[in-house]
Structures are given as C-alpha cells and as structure tokens.
Amino acid sequence: xxxxxxxxxxxxxxxxxxxxxxxxxxxxxxxxxxxxxxxxxxxxxxxxxxxxxxxxxxxxxxxxxxxxxxxxxxxxxxxxxxxxxxxxxxxxxxxxxxxxxxxxxxxxxxxxxxxxxxxxxxxxxxxxxxxxxxxxxxxxxxxxxxxxxxxxxxxxxxxxxxxxxxxxxxxxxxxxxxxxxxxxxxxxxxxxxxxxxxxxxxxxxxxxxxxxxxxxxxxxxxxxxxxxxxxxxxxxxxxxxxxxxxxxxxxxxxxxxxxxxxxxxxxxxxxxxxxxxxxxxxxxxxxxxxxxxx
Amino acid sequence: xxxxxxxxxxxxxxxxxxxxxxxxxxxxxxxxxxxxxxxxxxxxxxxxxxxxxxxxxxxxxxxxxxxxxxxxxxxxxxxxxxxxxxxxxxxxxxxxxxxxxxxxxxxxxxxxxxxxxxxxxxxxxxxxxxxxxxxxxxxxxxxxxxxxxxxxxxxxxxxxxxxxxxxxxxxxxxxxxxxxxxxxxxxxxxxxxxxxxx
Numbered sequence: 001x002x003x004x005x006x007x008x009x010x011x012x013x014x015x016x017x018x019x020x021x022x023x024x025x026x027x028x029x030x031x032x033x034x035x036x037x038x039x040x041x042x043x044x045x046x047x048x049x050x051x052x053x054x055x056x057x058x059x060x061x062x063x064x065x066x067x068x069x070x071x072x073x074x075x076x077x078x079x080x081x082x083x084x085x086x087x088x089x090x091x092x093x094x095x096x097x098x099x100x101x102x103x104x105x106x107x108x109x110x111x112x113x114x115x116x117x118x119x120x121x122x123x124x125x126x127x128x129x130x131x132x133x134x135x136x137x138x139x140x141x142x143x144x145x146x147x148x149x150x151x152x153x154x155x156x157x158x159x160x161x162x163x164x165x166x167x168x169x170x171x172x173x174x175x176x177x178x179x180x181x182x183x184x185x186x187x188x189x190x191x192x193x194x195x196x197x198x199x200x201x202x203x204x205x206x207x208x209x210x211x212x213x214x215x216x217x218x219x220x221x222x223x224x225x226x227x228x229x230x231x232x233x234x235x236x237x238x239x240x241x242x243x244x245x246x247x248x249x250x251x252x253x254x255x256x257x258x259x260x261x262x263x264x265x266x267x268x269x270x271x272x273x274x275x276x277x278x279x280x281x282x283x284x285x286x287x288x289x290x291x292x293x294x
Numbered sequence: 295x296x297x298x299x300x301x302x303x304x305x306x307x308x309x310x311x312x313x314x315x316x317x318x319x320x321x322x323x324x325x326x327x328x329x330x331x332x333x334x335x336x337x338x339x340x341x342x343x344x345x346x347x348x349x350x351x352x353x354x355x356x357x358x359x360x361x362x363x364x365x366x367x368x369x370x371x372x373x374x375x376x377x378x379x380x381x382x383x384x385x386x387x388x389x390x391x392x393x394x395x396x397x398x399x400x401x402x403x404x405x406x407x408x409x410x411x412x413x414x415x416x417x418x419x420x421x422x423x424x425x426x427x428x429x430x431x432x433x434x435x436x437x438x439x440x441x442x443x444x445x446x447x448x449x450x451x452x453x454x455x456x457x458x459x460x461x462x463x464x465x466x467x468x469x470x471x472x473x474x475x476x477x478x479x480x481x482x483x484x485x486x487x488x489x490x491x492x
Contacts, residue, residue: 019302040304097405256304
C-alpha cells in the first residue's frame with residue numbers, strides 16, 4: 001500500500017532542497033541558466049517581483065503556458081505561485097504537476113481573511129512568515145515549507161533579516177519556556193497550541209525555513225544562511241542583475257560555503273552589478289507586500 | 295567507533311548525521327575533499343543531483359570521491375546519491391562517479407505529486423521498512439555483480455555491489471535506522487585490520 005501527499009513526503013521534498021538556491025525564472029531560457037548554475041529548483045513566474053512592483057495592478061498566477069514551458073525545460077523541481085486563498089489557482093497548478101506551490105504575498109491576495117487549507121492538497125506548499133505566530137498558523141494549515149517574507153523585489157535584505165531573526169528568537173524563547181506558559185504564548189501569537197508544543201518538544205520548526213525577499217548578492221545569501229536559513233530563494237536578484245549566469249553561480253557557491261569568507265570574496269569578484277535596490281521607507285505602506293496575508 | 299561522513303554540499307545532510315549517530319557511529323559533514331581522509335565510510339545524501347554534481351566539479355571532488363570508493367571504503371547513496379553512484383543514467387551521457395554497474399532513471403516515479411511512502415522488504419535488512427520516495431529515481435538494470443536488495447512494483451529501489459550500497463528512497467527521513475545500521479556494519483567490516491599470519 002503506498003500513500004501520496006503525506007506530511008513526510010511533502011516536508012521531505014523541502015528537506016532535499018536544503019542548502020540550495022531556488023531561483024525565480026520567467027521563461028525556459030532563464031530556467032536553463034538557473035539549472036546550469038546549480039539551482040535546486042526554479043520558481044516559474046510571469047514577472048519577477050521587482051517588475052510586479054513596477055507594473056502595479058493585480059498580480060495573478062502565471063500563464064500556464066509559461067509554467068509548462070519551464071517544466072519542460074528543466075529536470076529540477078518547478079515551483080509556481082498562487083494568490084493567497086485562491087483555491088482554483090492552486091488546484092490548477094497542482095493539476096499541471098507543479099512540484100511545489102508558493103501561496104505568495106508577491107501576488108495580489110484573492111482572500112484577505114483565509115489562507116488555503118493546504119492539508120487538502122497532494123502537492124506541498126511553501127508560505128511566507130514574519131514571526132513565529134505566522135509560521136505556526138501556516139504550519140497549522142498544512143504548509144510543508146516556510147520562508148521569510150522579506151520585502152520582495154527590493155534587493156534590500158533588511159526585512160528578510162528582521163523576519164529570520166524574529167522567528168528564530170521566538171523559537172528559542174518558546175523552547176526555554178515552561179510548558180505552563182505555552183498556552184498564553186499561543187494566545188499572544190495567535191498560534192495553534194499543538195504546533196507550538198511540537199516546536200518546543202523538538203527544539204525547532206517541523207518544516208524547513210528558507211530566506212526570501214530581498215536577496216541580491218552572494219553575501220546576502222550567506223548572511224541569511226548564517227542567521228539560520230535552511231536555504232534561499234532569489235527572486236529579482238539574479239535576472240535583474242547585469243550578468244544573471246554569474247550571479248546565479250556565485251550565489252549558489254556562497255550559499256553552500258556560507259562561512260568561507262575567502263571563497264565568498266572570490267566568487268563575488270567581477271560578477272557585474274547587482275540589481276538596483278529599493279530603500280524600504282520609500283515604499284508606500286499599501287505597496288508593502290509583506291503586510292499581505294496574516 | 296567508525297567515522298561516517300555525509301557529503302555536505304547540498305541536501306538532507308543533518309538527517310543523515312542524526313541517523314548515523316543513532317546507530318552508534320560518528321557523523322562528520324564533509325565540505326572539503328581533504329576531509330575524506332578522516333572518514334571510514336561516506337553517505338551521499340538526497341538532494342538535487344544536478345546541483346551536487348556542479349558543486350562536486352567546482353570543488354574538484356570527483357576524482358577524490360572515485361578514489362575513496364576504489365580504495366575499498368564503503369559508500370551509501372540515497373536518492374540523488376544513488377544517481378551519483380551509477381555508471382549509466384537514462385538520457386544523460388555524463389554519468390557521475392560510475393562506481394556501481396547499473397543504469398538508473400531520474401524522477402522515474404514521476405513528479406512531486408506522485409511521490410509516496412510504502413512499506414518495503416529489504417533483503418537482509420527488514421521485511422517492513424518504511425520507505426519515503428521523493429521524486430525518486432529507480433534502477434532500470436543492473437550488472438552481474440550488483441545484488442538487488444529491494445524492489446517496488448517490479449522496479450529496483452535498493453542494491454549493493456561489494457562495498458557500495460544505494461537506495462532510491464530516503465531512510466534518513468524516518469526514525470527507522472535499520473538500513474543505516476546495515477551500512478555501518480559494512481563500514482566496520484571494511485575497517486577491520488587485515489589479520490597478519492603469525
């Protein structure tokens with residue numbers, strides 16, 4: 001008797017991505033560059049986050065043609081984004097055989113109240129989080145992988161750093177708590193009690209937590225690994241730099257050897273100019289993607 | 295205590311270390327080729343085989359890994375690790391370490407939505423092993439020196455050739471450490487000093 005879509009199969013898939021870089025791509029050509037550079041997976045999109053930010057309007061699931069083109073171009077796993085709470089976009093991506101779905105704040109939310117019930121699906125999900133409460137709620141809904149929200153499309157690492165530090169500090173706090181205190185902490189965080197108990201018992205989150213939202217250089221990727229990320233997502237940082245293949249290779253190496261500073265110096269030399277960044281305070285509050293979802 | 299390394303370039307490294315420690319061996323993450331000299335056996339973990347191969351090439355790991363195996367040191371490859379060990383890969387002329395005489399197919403069971411877990415009989419190890427398959431490969435055919443240890447619906451999913459062991463599934467994702475214990479015994483055996491005649 002075989003079983004598909006179990007927690008072990010879904011979470012295990014994300015475990016296999018650890019120490020790796022997942023890259024945003026918008027066509028087959030970019031997907032091949034990413035695979036060649038050593039990406040562990042690609043995220044198929046219609047536009048990278050910085051272009052979504054620039055274009056404005058409603059950002060939706062990518063055209064299935066693009067997703068299919070990317071799936072046919074590479075043998076590594078292919079992820080795709082669905083809008084928060086958009087049951088049908090998620091089901092369509094699942095039906096197409098996408099390997100992982102990102103229920104993503106980069107797209108315009110379809111539901112401002114409810115996230116997807118991710119336990120219902122065979123395909124695994126990754127969701128963004130800024131703190132332990134958000135992480136635990138997503139785990140409660142069945143996400144098999146987490147990532148920081150950061151502030152997508154900015155090339156500015158500050159928000160991803162904030163979110164990674166916040167989650168890890170709260171996990172440490174929880175682990176050191178007495179069990180009597182956990183229910184009150186659950187109330188404060190708005191987090192499911194059982195999920196917190198599980199984290200407390202195991203001393204860590206039950207799913208991997210990658211960094212995302214603002215990674216633009218090899219040093220950024222290594223920084224996030226040092227802060228405890230299990231791996232990194234790079235959105236606009238690669239294909240908005242002036243030499244994507246160089247940036248992609250260098251970020252992969254810096255992620256693997258995040259404590260080898262000589263190597264990071266070496267791979268960062270002469271790779272070209274990183275994407276132009278965006279200072280967070282210049283973004284109008286309603287344009288902040290990290291505030292989407294809850 | 296034998297020392298078992300886990301190739302630490304990418305993938306499920308921590309889980310294998312945990313499993314190695316659970317069966318009473320010392321687990322060491324191998325990030326540099328020089329570290330191969332410190333260990334008695336090596337695990338090639340699950341992950342993305344294309345990514346691992348790129349990093350293997352980048353850090354000149356290929357020859358040292360092949361030599362490690364040719365010196366008689368045991369190697370255990372799981373999922374992507376199984377692909378690295380094979381001497382023939384369907385649709386790819388560039389096999390990696392070529393240490394096991396077998397032809398393998400990547401993602402042979404399908405994409406992630408087809409990934410599954412099932413109970414397996416593994417010859418000499420267990421009759422009820424909980425095997426987790428994730429975008430798993432399988433072995434299409436084996437040479438005469440390869441012993442088939444497990445099959446799932448007719449496809450070969452675990453095999454052994456001398457001091458090389460491989461599985462298409464992920465023993466490191468469960469608390470069932472029997473296959474890792476089996477590998478540890480292989481390492482202990484290979485590590486025994488050759489008795490000199492008196």
